Amino acid sequence: MLAPLTNQQSHENGQLSNEELKWLTMRAEGGFGLVMTCASHVQEVGKGFSGQLGIFSDNLNEGHIKLTTKIKEQGSLAVIQLHHAGMRTPPELINEQPVCPSDNEETNARGLTLKEVKQLRDDFIAAAIRLKKCGYNGVEVHGAHGYILTQFLSLETNKRTDNYGGHFKQVSTSI
Template identity: 60%
Template structure:
């Protein structure tokens, strides 16, 4: 078994004490204005205490009109600094690297939260409005400003959310991004916003500040070969410290018929990565599955649902390499004991088969 518990160094910033990263997970627990709640603080610091090497926040929006869900953590204003500073200190006090995921929902912003969602170009399906060139540059600058805010709050680093059809992923998509200026057209232009954000954060934050990027190569009108090329260029340029792949299932084959016959993950692990570390998320529910990700060529495994089910998944795997997550569904009482709030439970009840119905045997 690959040693999940050997330290992982990065070009910049502190080393992870192991190869297990907490995935950035929507939990809807913070206040309506984006300020940190006690519930979100305890959810994250409890995972840090549970042994994860790096603990990342849920997606935190960098503009007020980029909100993607109720109770989202904000990082678009200095009014968020007090809570963010508390959170960074709490995560680090438990021995984990602290990171904020930077996010803008784009056309996926719900209209009951954002009255006028925006997109790279007009989006008929949702009614989102295309950004002007000045607004694209402002969006870029607000991602960079949010990273500086995270640094000021004491976080070790940030992750740029370029996955799941949110605004940077929308720019990457040839189907969604129909712009005719320097941010649209060919793949290089469509990736320009992402690379300018990375360049700006690297230029404006301290040299030891960690920068990661999350990509998803499928769904939301993404093209696998284009996302592989973006991943390769991000690693070639050596300006980020890690690349986080959201694959939904780390063992799956690509959906695109042209690329079947091998795992989706293998298209990324074969890329030259230089000093950049590579990790992946997707149905990693056991110690053996986490080890399998590393054995498949990644540097670390990104743990989502298994960390909801057990705050100390990392510690349990350290004690028992054969540890497996509890079977679903689980009871609401179990999740409350694992540090979730009733608000988080309400959200999880929208996940089919995750929480047992009251009165049912779990």
């Protein structure tokens, strides 16, 4: 299995480049039974790297379909990793203030409104539906390395007082 490896080879608008297509296809040709893409952002505001492959819009589907087709032609499984960098988004990549669970002085990221948190949840789901349509065999959610999901899990970065913050025991089921 090829671990997810951010290679920064895609176009700045999130579209798959021929270089990234070639690199990942070569891994399948080389015998990996499962090829996972790099971390792929589910919202433009969650872009973590220059040259990152995106999965935030149907406009990007063509590249993903090409990629899954090529990987599967080699008998390998195509899997994508879903990602949102949150406060770790470099502001110069998105030309706006990065977002995270709560205002964060250290990174100058702003806390999401409740409406935006629900949109974030919906955009992870929309990306999952999109990737299935694009032919991926599976998906991994990037829940590590201090990106937005771990920012929500940490009491240091998540100071929310609504249903998306607080101690685990206080979380109501009515989100």
